[in-house]
């Protein structure tokens with residue numbers, strides 16, 4: 001069984017006076033676009049967000065075809081790593097793909113490849129790294145229980161970076177070239193501002 005976690009507990013400050021997770025993106029709430037794109041390669045979906053977001057996200061995900069669970073932040077605004085840990089702790093699958101709610105071009109083929117890498121190499125995570133040096137920790141596959149525990153420990157140490165919990169885990173770096181071989185590099189595009197939303201409309 002493979003799980004997915006959509007991390008959506010951010011404040012969308014660059015977007016403005018609305019939650020970008022449920023913002024209309026060419027007729028569909030962004031979080032729904034993400035969920036629909038990854039649905040073919042997972043068996044369940046966990047959405048991590050704050051309690052005050054749940055209703056709107058539930059509405060956006062009405063009739064979603066897979067089992068759907070909400071994993072609410074026990075403490076809000078602790079950053080993406082806290083959200084990843086909370087989401088992963090609620091997963092039933094051994095491995096889970098984490099995807100940020102603001103990656104509406106996520107490519108299921110890339111996610112499937114990340115699952116294959118983590119599973120076949122029996123590691124705790126498969127994390128893409130782009131040629132610009134950025135690790136794509138919010139579009140990566142993790143062993144759910146191991147990463148959830150490592151996030152909790154890292155938070156307790158006062159860490160906030162997603163790379164901090166990975167320090168105690170065994171993981172593989174997936175290169176940009178490897179991602180490009182298996183899918184579309186547009187998979188990592190993330191939308192932060194209204195302008196980026198407007199520009200992204202063209203892509204659908």
Ligand SMILES: Nc1nc2c(ncn2[C@@H]2O[C@H](COP(=O)(O)OP(=O)(O)OP(=O)(O)O)[C@@H](O)[C@H]2O)c(=O)[nH]1
Nearest residue numbers: 008009010011012013014077078079080083100101
């Ligand atoms: N649970 C949780 N998720 C977060 C938090 N901060 C960011 N995220 C999520 O992490 C992902 C990447 O974060 P950002 O692109 O910075 O999103 P954001 O924080 O909502 O937007 P900005 O306020 O403009 O930075 C998004 O999916 C966010 O929903 C947080 O404090 N808690």
Ligand SMILES: [Mg+2]
Nearest residue numbers: 010011012013
């Ligand atoms: Mg942020």
